[in-house]
Amino acid sequence: MTERTLRVVPVDGSGPSVADLTEALDAAVSGAGPAVLPVSATAVVTPPVTTVDPGVAVVVATSGSTGEPKYVALTADALRASARATEARLGGPGRWLLTLPAEHVAGIQVLLRAVLAGGEPIVQDVRDGFRPAGFARATGRFPHGARRYTSLVPTQLARILDDGGAARYALGGYSAVLVGGAALDAGLAARAREAGIAVVTTYGMSETCGGCVYDGVPLDGVTVAVEPTGADPDTGRVLLGGPTLADGYLAAPAADAGAFDGGVFRTGDLGRWRDGRLTVLGRVDDMVNTGGEKVAPAAVERALLAVPGVRGACAVGLPDPEWGQIVAAMVVTDGPGSDSPGSDGPAPDDDVLRAAVRDAEGRAAVPRVLVRAAEIPERGIGKPDRATVARVLEGVRTT
Template identity: 65%
Template sequence: MDVQVVGVDGSPESVARLAAALRSALDGAGPAVLPVRARPGDEPPLPEPVARAAGAGALPDGLAVVVATSGSTGQPKHVALTGDALRASAAATRDRIGGPGTWLLALPAEHVAGVQVVLRALLAGTECVVQDVRDGFRPDGLVRATGRMPHGARRYTSLVPTQLARVLDHGSAPLHALAGYDAVLIGGGALDPGLRTRAEDAGVRVVATYGMSETCGGCVYDGVPLDGVRATIEPGSGRVVLGGPVVAAGYLGAPAATAEAFTADGFRTSDLGELGPDGSLTVLGRADDVVNTGGEKVAPAAVERALLSVPGVRGACVVGIPDDEWGQVVAALVVTGTDAPADPVLRSAVRDACGRAAVPRLLHRADAVPEHGIGKPDRVAVAALLAGLR
């Protein structure tokens, strides 16, 4: 068994090449696939941990896809996804959203969410229409790509919140096109309830997904685990643990990291969460994002939700920044529109929703929240920016 690096650059041609490689990997006729952002023919060599695992004969049985994580908390890890896990994920998604259909790829195909769009179409025997995103996502491009989809078939796509917001802000033809999809999966980051309401009011059939590379992408839809997926809360730490057939086989070339993250119960995420009486999952934010201010622990995600509930707030990112007296203080970067609410209104909303300790001591307005990966807030960049303003 071997691993092949396949370059994808956002073009339909490169995605077609990736799809062929994925089909061969799933059939067992070809090597496992590691998609990377590169022009076809200009691929880099195998990453050292992957090459080491392959050379030592330590690749998992049935390995089909290797996905590099974003590396937001350190060096990227290389997630080993088996054909069985990918098939289970695709089948559970198909059953949850209403059956097989045609998929539109508008995400970078080297990320797990993009790979999954290609695979869902491949495994369903339907077409994967590709929006050319070499120059970034454009709402007008969504219209043109949608126009190439066959009539009569169910239509699906997967976007990140930033893409959804751009379509809503643009309105007109792109919004009309998106409202014609039978399901629009939104993942890659927390979906602002206000953004969801705007989309649903415009007729977009939104499905909020939660998952990561280690679970073949989204495996919890609108708070409800897909069939076969288990969501539990680890006693003591409060971390979300995801189990079931969609869980990866570990990290290639990283046995210690694999042993820490993958247990008999499933994958130990870095997220804090809670389960409702009906078993639905609410994600509270990353464990390592928690702000400890004067001995009080504040979850940034909860503060962000409070800020985003205020009319006129279009985006928010909350972090902790060092403070000599309090250890850390809560700081917020806020994106507002023309009807920008005053700072006391924002602070009052946070106080009412989260308590006095969560009220941001520093509020800063910006045109956009810095991002990395596919629509994820870059908290390191935001913390550096806000710390520099003190």
């Protein structure tokens, strides 16, 4: 069959720019137009090919955690399957608000879900960054009585809750608020639900058309398994399959063969699959081997975030001549002198933080280096920048 032209579509986050992309995506998925590669208007992107297989509708540029660019080929069938499965899980079609970069898979899916549900997306202009006030104004553009959905990263959710007022009131009117891109800590999730916000945690990646596991439960048709990495058969590398799976990577046969195998995608994530529910424990490559014991940074972060007054946490491994690696952590806390909004009470001291980790995960998981910060460095949309965190912690350790 004749290959399909691949069209690069720059997008800058404004309403007109996103409208042009939405039209291009609609045409690509329906077969009326070329395949689409959305990119940031400020990025210089040269795809490795100019044509794709006829079934491919959208290509997403992603570097994952390696920094090496990859181009994920998503078919129209996979994109439709993802949108329909999301609609079914959330309780029916509705209108969508875009707050995320439209070139990322989560943003692309917001646009496609809106189109496939028969309505145009509402767009929050984020060219100058995400602002809670802008979110409230954008929400006000929904038709009266419309069932509404949106997709946020944890940082955006925290900013809305911290801001309060109109933005928090607006968020409470959504039928569902998908939160993904990074782990949603239990404390932030509890704050949102106490405020009457219908939070749904999502897990997925570009290779699965975005989120494919909601609140730990796979969407209809999605398969989950783990490839054990230790003695526990329920814990290991997460394997995902089903109708939302990508067609592979463009012009990258080696990466393709290592990731897509036998109808499943071998993620880089460590998870526990038990009783039909997936718990993501962090990246396989991020595991810290300290004195022969393996520690999941995500588990350390959950323990820290469960301490009252902790607003953010990122744990990493640092090289150590005696232990091989040690656990180190950066935390954002409330309290006097903190840049984080919230309680004016005293911030939890280091002994309290370390005790919380020891009680939850054992002695090996206790951070030997613990640093306070105004915020956790991020990359992409809401993902912690572990490389930067590690450099900062190593610098503090050696001074």
